[in-house]
Amino acid sequence: MDPVLTTYVREPNSFTLDFYLQHDGYQPLKTALGKKPDEIIDLVKAAGLRGRGGAGFPTGMKWQFVDKKTEPRYIVCNADESEPGTFKDHLLMERNPHLLIEGCVIGCYAIGAKVAYIYIRGEFFHVQSNLERAIDEAYARGFLGQNILGSGFDCDVYVHRGAGAYEAGEETALLESLEGKRAQPRNKPPFPAVAGLYGKPSAVNNVETLCNVPVIVARGAEWYTAIGPEKNGGPKLYCVSGHVKKPGVFEASMHVTLRELIDGYAGGVREGRQLKAVIPGGSSVPILLPSQLDTPASFDAIQQAGSLLGSAAIVVLDDTTCMVWLAENLLHFYRHESCGKCTPCREGTDWLHKILQRIERGEGEMADLDLLSSISGNVAGKTLCAFGDAAVTPVQTTLKHFRHEYEVHIKEGRCTLPAPWRARQPVGAH
Amino acid sequence: MSFHPKMSYDATFHRSARTLAPDDSGAPFVYTPENRARFDVFIQRYPADRKRSAVLPALYLVQHQQGFITGSAMRYVAGLLEITPADVEDVVSYYTMFYTKPVGTYVINVCRTLSCALNGAERVTEALSAKLGIAPGQTDASGTFTLQEVECLGACDRAPVIMVNDAWHECLTPSAVPTLVDDLRARGEAALSGCHHVIERKPQ
Ligand SMILES: Cc1cc2nc3c(=O)[nH]c(=O)nc-3n(C[C@H](O)[C@H](O)[C@H](O)COP(=O)(O)O)c2cc1C
Ligand code: SF4
Numbered sequence A: 001m002d003p004v005l006t007t008y009v010r011e012p013n014s015f016t017l018d019f020y021l022q023h024d025g026y027q028p029l030k031t032a033l034g035k036k037p038d039e040i041i042d043l044v045k046a047a048g049l050r051g052r053g054g055a056g057f058p059t060g061m062k063w064q065f066v067d068k069k070t071e072p073r074y075i076v077c078n079a080d081e082s083e084p085g086t087f088k089d090h091l092l093m094e095r096n097p098h099l100l101i102e103g104c105v106i107g108c109y110a111i112g113a114k115v116a117y118i119y120i121r122g123e124f125f126h127v128q129s130n131l132e133r134a135i136d137e138a139y140a141r142g143f144l145g146q147n148i149l150g151s152g153f154d155c156d157v158y159v160h161r162g163a164g165a166y167e168a169g170e171e172t173a174l175l176e177s178l179e180g181k182r183a184q185p186r187n188k189p190p191f192p193a194v195a196g197l198y199g200k201p202s203a204v205n206n207v208e209t210l211c212n213v214p215v216i217v218a219r220g221a222e223w224y225t226a227i228g229p230e231k232n233g234g235p236k237l238y239c240v241s242g243h244v245k246k247p248g249v250f251e252a253s254m255h256v257t258l259r260e261l262i263d264g265y266a267g268g269v270r271e272g273r274q275l276k277a278v279i280p281g282g283s284s285v286p287i288l289l290p291s292q293l294d295t296p297a298s299f300d301a302i303q304q305a306g307s308l309l310g311s312a313a314i315v316v317l318d319d320t321t322c323m324v325w326l327a328e329n330l331l332h333f334y335r336h337e338s339c340g341k342c343t344p345c346r347e348g349t350d351w352l353h354k355i356l357q358r359i360e361r362g363e364g365e366m367a368d369l370d371l372l373s374s375i376s377g378n379v380a381g382k383t384l385c386a387f388g389d390a391a392v393t394p395v396q397t398t399l400k401h402f403r404h405e406y407e408v409h410i411k412e413g414r415c416t417l418p419a420p421w422r423a424r425q426p427v428g429a430h
Numbered sequence B: 001m002s003f004h005p006k007m008s009y010d011a012t013f014h015r016s017a018r019t020l021a022p023d024d025s026g027a028p029f030v031y032t033p034e035n036r037a038r039f040d041v042f043i044q045r046y047p048a049d050r051k052r053s054a055v056l057p058a059l060y061l062v063q064h065q066q067g068f069i070t071g072s073a074m075r076y077v078a079g080l081l082e083i084t085p086a087d088v089e090d091v092v093s094y095y096t097m098f099y100t101k102p103v104g105t106y107v108i109n110v111c112r113t114l115s116c117a118l119n120g121a122e123r124v125t126e127a128l129s130a131k132l133g134i135a136p137g138q139t140d141a142s143g144t145f146t147l148q149e150v151e152c153l154g155a156c157d158r159a160p161v162i163m164v165n166d167a168w169h170e171c172l173t174p175s176a177v178p179t180l181v182d183d184l185r186a187r188g189e190a191a192l193s194g195c196h197h198v199i200e201r202k203p204q
């Protein structure tokens, strides 16, 4: 498949408006403004575009559910990109920002919104400057603002900078943060489509999702669905990182297998090393084993294999990786990022992390393994948002597939796989 | 499930390290005219009755102006946004990118999450600690460097990544740390690689 979203990302000045216009940029906007808003929603539905932020929910449906009787309405673009292993939206906003802006305007037109907020994580300061420069260019040339391209449609796009909170990526926590509060989720229902930003109907869409919209308008639903397996159409960005020779963002159809992504695009694991396991969709999803590498990296196939495509963040682990260390590393993340609103997650992540540290230091007991399972079971499915399930996944999945590594730690009283890339000091030192 | 004996609620149990800065005895905080002008621009982006939305950008301006956020500044921001100082403190204490105590001229944030760790981030932290003579979370005696560990920065293909104030340095190896620190001291943020996606950047 030829790249669609990332065709020009490695060309100089690909982020400028002039470059974008030379490559047919903002033509889809013109086309879209000539249609009725409902026609755009139908087109996106026909294309079967599924959200690229993690859950894979159909975008056309999400837009259809937006309550069209209440004003004002909002598009909120989720540019928080904080799932460990994910760095695709970063590339799109840095190298192809006008595609996102165009997607935001078409999205606003489709649901009848006049404002889109792009909520970008605080750490992406350089990306934000780039995006804001692109927005200024778009205003200056009439692609944003009043009466866009003479259509009578007005639309503003603003960037809003977060300040370091993974949980701000959860859609209702993001809305809270945008309203000037702590990034802690709301109860659902009501869903954002009914009561979102400022209590008004809103659609929260990921960056990559919105970047697909101009492409669908330009080339049609049929072309779009033909790329990739049934119900998994369109181009997809994959983030491959960890123990590979050439990590990076790769664009492919969802026919592509994990093996092609890891051994082909990313150059395979390093010389003399063997693949141990793969996390296919960001730190929040279950591990897949080398025997499952021929699974296509589509939403549905990865789910059938027992994991989730999530944010398509493929973290590759070679045989130098200690799985107890891995669980400890990720639980440090979840413990730190838990928003603290509900007890099972706030307390559970802290407990899990402490027990894992203890085992990793060689001070664990066999009873700790049951304790880990029991705590995980008391968090999963019992929390306000999906963070809880995500947080216990690294523990559950490593216990399931690599229980013997935990047992060796406990029996030997030490980590038996201290890789050269790890700290010399035992964990828990900082 | 029985309460595990080793899970005691000790003194460090989930107690935030952050505390509200004592009220400053000096002059009350106000924006410089330039920052006030910036504030007046971005406040327009939110509905008139939703000024509170501007709390994060308003706090960034405070931090930009004086390095960290004081109690007086929180009250000032609360006044501008027509919310209570407690509302502002609630936000300041939640988000990790706000400081309530003075930090070094260069705040070095090392990404410690999985992909960076798999590529040596723990060793990078060790090397930085050794070179600067401070542990993560500390500021050196001269007030030049603060060292911190942070979670995934969203650039895992260029691991290990560090962020120095708002600027990035990618693909850092432990052995390159001493030179980078000296270089930072000598020429500031120009010493950093920046984001590798920005191919137009002139080599330094
Ligand atoms: C804990 C948590 C963190 C999330 N982080 C992100 C994120 O960083 N970026 C993102 O686009 N979606 C994230 N999501 C998913 C969003 O809640 C939401 O489903 C998504 O933005 C919807 O956009 P989409 O339909 O275009 O995928 C997160 C969800 C959870 C539960
Ligand atoms: S599950 Fe965790 S992150 Fe989600 S609301 Fe509860 S405490 Fe917050």
Ligand code: FES
Binding pocket: A084, A085, A086, B111, B112, B113, B114, B115, B116, B117, B151, B152, B153, B154, B155, B156, B159, B160, B161
């Ligand atoms: S793990 Fe360090 S940038 Fe993602």
